[in-house]
Structures are given as C-alpha cells and as structure tokens.
Amino acid sequence: MGSGAASVVLDSTLGEESAAGRNSKLPSSRYKGVVPQPNGRWGAQIYERHQRVWLGTFADEVEAARAYDVAAQRFRGGDAVTNFAPSSAGDEEGALVLDFLAAHSKAEIVDMLRNHTYQDELRQSKRAGASAAAFGGCRRALSYHETAREMLFEKEVTPSDVGKLNRLVIPKQHAEKHFPLRSGTEEACKGVLLNFEDAGGRVWRFRYSYWNSSQSYVLTKGWIRFVKEKNLKPGDVIRFWQSTGPEKQLYIDRGDAQSPVRLFGVNISERQEGGERSQGGDGSVL
DNA sequence: CTATGTGTTGAT
DNA sequence: TCAACACATAGG
Numbered sequence: 148m149g150s151g152a153a154s155v156v157l158d159s160t161l162g163e164e165s166a167a168g169r170n171s172k173l174p175s176s177r178y179k180g181v182v183p184q185p186n187g188r189w190g191a192q193i194y195e196r197h198q199r200v201w202l203g204t205f206a207d208e209v210e211a212a213r214a215y216d217v218a219a220q221r222f223r224g225g226d227a228v229t230n231f232a233p234s235s236a237g238d239e240e241g242a243l244v245l246d247f248l249a250a251h252s253k254a255e256i257v258d259m260l261r262n263h264t265y266q267d268e269l270r271q272s273k274r275a276g277a278s279a280a281a282f283g284g285c286r287r288a289l290s291y292h293e294t295a296r297e298m299l300f301e302k303e304v305t306p307s308d309v310g311k312l313n314r315l316v317i318p319k320q321h322a323e324k325h326f327p328l329r330s331g332t333e334e335a336c337k338g339v340l341l342n343f344e345d346a347g348g349r350v351w352r353f354r355y356s357y358w359n360s361s362q363s364y365v366l367t368k369g370w371i372r373f374v375k376e377k378n379l380k381p382g383d384v385i386r387f388w389q390s391t392g393p394e395k396q397l398y399i400d401r402g403d404a405q406s407p408v409r410l411f412g413v414n415i416s417e418r419q420e421g422g423e424r425s426q427g428g429d430g431s432v433l
Numbered sequence: 434c435t436a437t438g439t440g441t442t443g444a445t
Numbered sequence: 446t447c448a449a450c451a452c453a454t455a456g457g
Contacts, residue, residue: 173449180447180448185451190438199447203437434456436455437454437455440453442448442450443448444449
C-alpha cells in the first residue's frame with residue numbers, strides 16, 4: 148500500500164486529536180480531479196452536466212492526476228484546466244495526442260482510463276499515424292541510422308530462452324498485440340518468417356509460431372543462432388522495435404544498447420511532466 | 434474479505 | 446463544478 152512517493156501532508160487543522168475517532172481523515176490530493184480512496188489509493192473523476200464521471204482508481208496519485216488531465220482535455224477541449232502541462236498542437240507529440248483524443252468518444256477515453264489502457268492505445272495510434280504521415284509526405288527514404296522507430300516491447304530472457312530449447316517465448320500479451328497470427332489458420336500452425344534487423348544492420352530471420360502444447364508464441368528456427376552470436380545470457384534484455392514508416396521494418400537489439408527513441412527527429416523518450424510510474428508491465432514511457 | 438465506485442452534501 | 450465523506454456493493 149502506502150507508496151512512499153506520496154508525501155504525507157497532514158492537514159494542520161487536524162492536530163494530534165482523533166484519539167477516540169479512530170478514523171483519521173483521508174488526505175486530500177493536491178491534484179484536481181483526484182480523490183483519496185480508503186485503501187490509500189487514488190481515484191480520478193471529472194464532472195460533466197452535474198454528474199460525476201468516474202475515471203478509475205490508481206496506486207499513484209500523479210497517475211490519477213494524469214488520467215484527469217486526459218479526460219479534461221477530451222471533455223473540455225484545449226482550454227481545459229489541467230494538473231500538468233496540457234498537450235498542445237504546437238509540438239508534434241502534442242498534436243498526436245490531440246488527434247488521438249479527437250478520434251475517440253468520451254466514453255472510449257473514459258474506458259481506456261478506467262482500464263489503464265490509455266497509454267497502450269495511444270502508442271498504437273502513434274504507430275498508425277506515423278505511417279500515414281509518411282505516406283502523405285514526400286520524403287526520401289531514411290537510411291538505417293535515421294530510420295524512425297519505436298520500441299514495441301522488451302523481454303528479459305530466461306534461462307530456457309537462451310538454453311538448449313532453441314526457442315524464445317514471446318510474452319502472450321505482446322505477441323498478440325504486435326505479431327498477431329490468425330489462429331486456426333496454417334499461418335498459426337506452421338508459423339511465419341519474420342525478419343529483424345539488428346543494431347549493426349544485419350538481418351535475422353526467425354520462424355514465428357504458436358505452440359498449442361504450451362499455449363505460447365515463440366521464435367524458433369534461427370533464434371539460437373542469434374543467441375550464440377550475441378552471446379545472450381539469462382537476464383539479458385532484448386528489445387523489439389518497428390519502424391514507424393510504411394515499411395514497418397522490424398528490429399531487434401540488446402536492451403543496454405539504449406538507442407534513442409526518435410519520431411521524425413523529435414525525441415519522444417523523455418518523460419512528460421510529473422512523476423514516475425510503478426505499476427505492472429505496461430505503463431511504460433511511450 | 435477488500436477495493437471500487439456511488440449517494441449525497443456543502444462549498445465555491 | 447468540485448471534493449469530502451459515508452457506505453453500498455462489485456468482485457475475487
């Protein structure tokens with residue numbers, strides 16, 4: 148529970164009382180649209196037409212404040228009062244966000260916030276949007292090192308991933324999102340060949356398929372060669388990327404080799420305003 | 434049982 | 446519109 152981050156700002160009017168009244172008052176949030184929950188978590192809410200619209204609960208107060216900001220901008224437009232710097236059409240990143248908000252109904256946005264899937268959905272839309280933009284604009288082909296790309300996901304490889312099983316398990320969640328296989332078809336059964344480019348520009352070809360026996364998505368043929376070549380050890384992190392252009396070239400590289408995340412020359416790997424996130428898996432930076 | 438979200442009220 | 450507070454109830 149008590150995430151250390153939240154500073155305990157005790158109401159000065161409270162003093163030291165409440166010896167009898169066991170229920171000390173809940174701490175108010177410093178953020179608009181954020182309300183404390185009895186269990187130490189934080190709720191987000193926005194009002195519309197005299198009615199409260201619940202935006203979900205969050206472990207992190209700042210995350211709740213962000214959720215409110217998203218809703219505020221969708222519900223009330225560009226001049227909405229927000230906790231943190233609102234997305235502006237001025238910068239590329241902000242324009243993307245605004246487009247995304249405009250493209251979805253209020254109910255959809257609320258749903259994403261309540262389910263904590265907003266970040267994921269937004270990132271997905273960025274991928275599509277970037278492709279579309281690249282189609283429209285007349286730009287020369289980008290060379291390898293200039294290619295705009297975006298990280299899809301990363302995995303800390305397990306002993307079995309780099310062992311004698313000659314396969315890498317791709318976490319189901321990520322596999323189904325980024326490398327969908329039409330189940331039931333021969334595509335899912337026999338698998339498909341996927342090409343990945345590494346940091347050195349070398350192309351690796353892996354067979355990608357679904358194993359019914361273990362209900363997992365795996366990279367098989369070609370994988371062990373990559374392991375040996377890169378000297379992958381258990382605990383190493385590998386990352387999967389995809390170019391944001393229309394070619395949708397896939398990339399793979401080691402996690403430490405931190406290459407910058409760029410989207411048309413704008414570094415989008417920086418944090419937005421505000422704090423950190425700690426929740427499970429998804430909430431990543433992008 | 435706990436966590437979530439609603440009913441409701443008084444304030445701004 | 447907003448948040449504080451109490452508490453019903455959703456959900457594991």
